[in-house]
Amino acid sequence: MFYSFHFYCIYHLLNMKSSLTLLCLVVWVNVDASSAQTEIEGxxxxxxxxxxxxxxxxxRNVHPxxxxxxxxCNVGFKPSTGGWWGEATCTxxxxxxxSECIAQGVQCDPPPKVENAIVEIPYQNTYIDGFEVNYECRKSFEIEGLKKLTCENGSWTTPPPTCKQYCGKPEGAGETFLILDQVLERYENGNQIDYKCISPYxxxxxxxxxxxxxxxMPIxxxxxCPDPPRITNGDFTMENRDVxxxxxxxxxxCSRQYTLSFTGSIRCQNGKWPRPPKCLRPCEISTFDAEYNLQNLAKKENIAHGEKKTLHCKEGYYHEYKQIGWNIKKIEVKxxxxxxQYGEHIPICSHRYS
Structure with missing residues (x-):
């Protein structure tokens, strides 16, 4: 007679949450060499x-x-004698x-469905003892009750939650209207609020x-519209009014000699006026007379914004900027x-060199 052993590994579910643990068994077998024949008695x-x-x-499927x-036993079952494996002797x-493999605890039916909830679990006909399921509500729904249910002794531990739809704080609250009730971030279906408009609404x-x-019922x-905006050195003229x-x-x-930056009207929209035009200032030309050797003007002269004026050098003077073969006696400004504004060259007239 001699002895040998066999090393076997099996997968078995240990923690009831679909994670597999590898168990290995060492099985000693005694073999009678005298009985090693095709037909073994007993x-x-x-x-x-x-x-x-x-x-x-x-x-040979034959054991001496x-x-x-x-x-x-298969996943979800265990030997009726207890433990993770059983033993039998040929007599x-x-x-x-x-012994038979019996269900490991009483199993549960599929967890209840919850409207507007998301549950990510593999679908099965039954779920083993200890299995957990978590519910999450869809966007704009709020959960009421416990999110997690556990299979215990053939039933789920708690009633399933519900997903209730809610409303956020109404758009414009605090800006165009004032909520007279308690201000909340979320309101349940059926909640009502009273409001009043805020000036200028x-x-x-x-x-x-x-x-x-x-x-x-939209708010x-x-x-x-508030009063139209005022402008410096000008005022509004034509106006339209509502009912x-x-x-x-x-x-x-604009006032005399001032120029509007743009023409046309402006309109009030959603209680706000756009930026009004500006009244642009005129320019005084006589300031150049003494220091720039320009011909004296008959009188102090103003030109409006955007206008141009040609200035002349005094007799015997020329503009410092010279083109080849030419002595410039006229200067254009704006x-x-x-x-x-006079471009690249300052309007200064110099004495003619001999």
């Missing part, structure tokens, strides 16, 4: 294990008398010690109700909001 044939499998096999086998052609006091995530606060006698459109004009 031998046993490989048994069938319901919901399980044999972890020691024999190529008094030999032992070990078996394990006079029959196996003693074979006008409208009757009212209320609105949260329905299916939206505010029912109507119309923008009322409530509020000015909604104006045109401008007025830009009160400042004389």
């Amino acid at each position: 031998a046993c044939i490989n048994p069938t294990v319901m919901n399980g499998f044999i972890v020691q096999s024999n190529e 008398r008094n030999s032992k086998i070990h078996y394990s 006079e052609g029959t196996w003693s010690g074979i 006008t409208g009757p006091r009212g209320n609105t109700t949260c329905k299916n995530g939206e505010w029912h 109507e606060c119309k923008a009322s 409530e006698d509020v000015i909604t459109e104006v045109s401008y004009q 007025c830009d909001d009160g400042a004389i």
